Amino acid sequence: MPEPPRGGGRTKLVAVVAATAVVVTAAVTGFLVLGGSKDDEADDGKDGRTTGPSPTATSPASPASTDNPRSGETEKPTVAGWKVVVNPKYGTAFEVPADWEVQRPGVFAFFEDKAKGDGSAFIGFSGASFLKPDYCTSEDGGYKETHALAGSGTKGESGAKDTASIARGDSATFAFGGFTDQSEAAKKYLRIGKAKSFTTASGLTGSVATSYVTGVPKKHTCDTDGKAVTFAFKNSSGSFVSWTLYGAKGVKDELSDATVDKILATVRLHGDPTVE
Template structure:
């Protein structure tokens, strides 16, 4: 991994299945979704020739999985090979074997307000940034269906970014629901939200996430996710999240084939 900030964010150049597949494993605590300094992508998905389906928006392309989606113009589109995710950062004495392991990670991301909040949550003397919201795509190896991909990943984004080491404050969907994007891409979506998370850092907040499980053009299961802070000023509305989700589409042949 190229960088690790606040023990929670992981940025790097390896691809997005670092944690395995449909059901990421994690077990400690991490602060919010901090981001490290990295060059922003001026073009869509790092230069991919693709027009947004929403006029004025930006395109995010993931060549690894052959997918694309659009985000509003105030989002920062990162290079496709940049990773964004969470690792365990605080000790969970109930399961020490997982200390420091990756919770969940994805690539080809777009970030809303990268330095929305600043803090030194891990008290290492370095101030880290917390993003207001992040969206991206990862593989779902190990999942057995689009619904399994959605349910297996959505909780981990809320857990990794907002509630570690607590899982009791997370309220997930019990079942995934069928969903079709505007391009006709069919799959399943699931939501998860936290309520009254015990995390007390100055940048702490509750969080929400939605994951859309689907198949790429090669027939492999893929998951697109968006997570963000809740109960805060400037919270990303669910209506905007659904508008972004509606733009998810296939884009060329997956790079690995």
């Protein structure tokens, strides 16, 4: 089992590949009562998934190659030079720039629950991809951890009632959980965005919201403010699904809003989902 989180504004991202678990550090964690669902939890016993090992005994997950490991031979990007990230589980796809690292098929990335402190999942996504996974390295508390500049993926929203509440809830959850210590007092740093109707380039309709965490205490080397954008929609089976992109805010290499919007525009349906 993973060791409990060690305080600070960030926590480890655990990526589970079938029966193999590896720990990747990143700037996000958490599930709040603000919204979202736990449809994608690592402890649900599906797909042979296991909890992650101790962070001192693992290394970061690496992409399969510079080519997109999720993309089929016939899957072509709509943006020249970008990579297509397919999530067969939910029948979705989106694209990321060439410098993003797309994880192997079967990877489920979830974020640790600091309140429980037992390495269990709060919220997560599959169809995962990351920008500069080693963007910041810290050795706070005697442990070496790396933090990604940004990450993105999709998740199911079982039990959700509408796309607007998903967009607000998930964006707030990723921002708050990833860039604060998840304490009650830290809620004062959270700015929850309003949900707006949105249509992607493929004609997929839903709701989008952007939430921020600003002014958080920078107690540890890699602590930063953060942002998260969530687009919620229905897949071809009529099930609610969400796409989220989170990233560090206010840093020199911050992912621009223009690039976030360009990635968001590529979100689309892809084939028939393997789960309802």
